[in-house]
Amino acid sequence: MERLGTGIGWRPEIAEAVEAMPGIDWVEAVAENVCPGHVPDSLLRLRERGVTVVPHGVSLGLGGADRPDEGRLADLAARAEALGSPLVTEHIAFVRAGGALTASQPLEAGHLLPVPRTRDALDVLCENVRIAQAALPVPLAVENIAALFSWPGEEMTEGQFLYELVERTGVHLLIDVANLHTNHVNRGEDPAKALGELPVEAIAYVHVAGGFERDGVWHDSHAHPVPRPVLDILADLASRVSPPGVLLERDENFPAPQELERELAEIRGTLTTAPAEGRTVRFLSDKATRGTDPARQRLALAQAALLSALVAGTPAPEGFDRVRLRVQSRALSAKRADVVAKVAPELPEILGAAAYRPAFLSYAQCRPMTGGYRRDALDFAEHLLDSGGPGGTGARRELELWWRERSGPTPPAAHPGARLVRAARSAMHRRRPALRSA
Secondary structure (H helix, E strand, O other): OOOOEEEEEOOHHHHHHHHHOOOOOEEEEEHHHOEOOEOOHHHHHHHHOOOEEEEEOOOOOOOOOOOOOHHHHHHHHHHHHHHOOOOEEEEOOEEEEEEOOOOEEEEEEEEEEOOOOOHHHHHHHHHHHHHHHHHOOOOEEEEOOOOOOOOOOOOOOHHHHHHHHHHHHOOEEEEEHHHHHHHHHHHOOOHHHHHHHOOHHHEEEEEEOOOEEEOOEEEOOOOOOOOHHHHHHHHHHHHHOOOOEEEEOOOOOOOOHHHHHHHHHHHHHHHHOOOOOOOOOOOOOOOOOOOOHHHHHHHHHHHHHHHHHHHOOOOOOOOOOHHHHHHHHHHHHHHHHHHHHHHOOHHHHHHOHHHHHHHHHHHHHHOOOOOHHHHHHHHHHHHHHHOOOOOOHHHHHHHHHHHHHHHOOOOOOOOHHHHHHHHHHHHHHOOOOOOOOO
């Protein structure tokens, strides 16, 4: 695997600061936020300087029961080619459930959820990884995720699960040491034991990030400084192998550039004080993946039941920690509210900042997400209109105009007059769907 060096997660909010930072060898960009035909100028300038850019996917759902979506794979491949990337990365997680395999409503989590460490889940994951590898123009690396809860009846530790995944597919690993810390606090898992079981020579690079603890639960926020326990796990990893790359992740609450540079210096220092011992690992064993159709069916039913409990208020499946599932459910609703406010910033403006969040959380309790965040924003606006909100006549009129111009077949125009004409035309030719029960 190509040696990457020290990098930072590229985000639009810190693009200028990242370009000016000394010693940045590479950056990682969220794949879904990059359009191949309109790569941000900042990333193009970094590429021209020889800085490597790696697309990091968040929506493929390799750990889900369904086979990877061909369209999503094609999009990920296009981003790798547009950025001239040496590899692409994704997560060992499921992000949606339901649908054809379960003959139930498709549900979206809007978040990365853990897969059970079982033989069924491993068989499905291995086949999904092989499908993705065949569709991508560059090598794939997959990341361990942070979790608030555990699946009952697991058959392997995280290290054993990842070792066998690598052995059977040859996939590379993106090891997030912050996620190992999260799972230590939330699930009682020993990071040193996980590192001892990992095929460390398969590591493509490492993530380092911050979070916070509240009421005994660690939240992997990517919005706080990197804590000492995470750096200690990085040091343990670096004593076992020299990772080809290490990257600082920060997604929100961005500090001054000097603070990010200080954290990067601390990461570099941690790596240099931990000499690697080196290990060997076997790839691509002769273990064939068993027929996965029955495993997919079983996994699909289990994931749909869990996701329904998290986002649709159905009873928690047997064996799960109900308190932790409630924490996860609240976190999913809060994330939905935050992301919808970003993809549709007009909604908090129309409703008022103080009224938007409680209104959305009330909506989220009875309306699971089924089609991504942009669809969620439209469904939320429609829900408000159907239920008689928002408060004033002016706000309702503004919301209805917003909903009509975005739910029609034509994208919104910049000129106010054009928007009004299109809204009137839409009112004549398109009836808003009938009211749905809340």
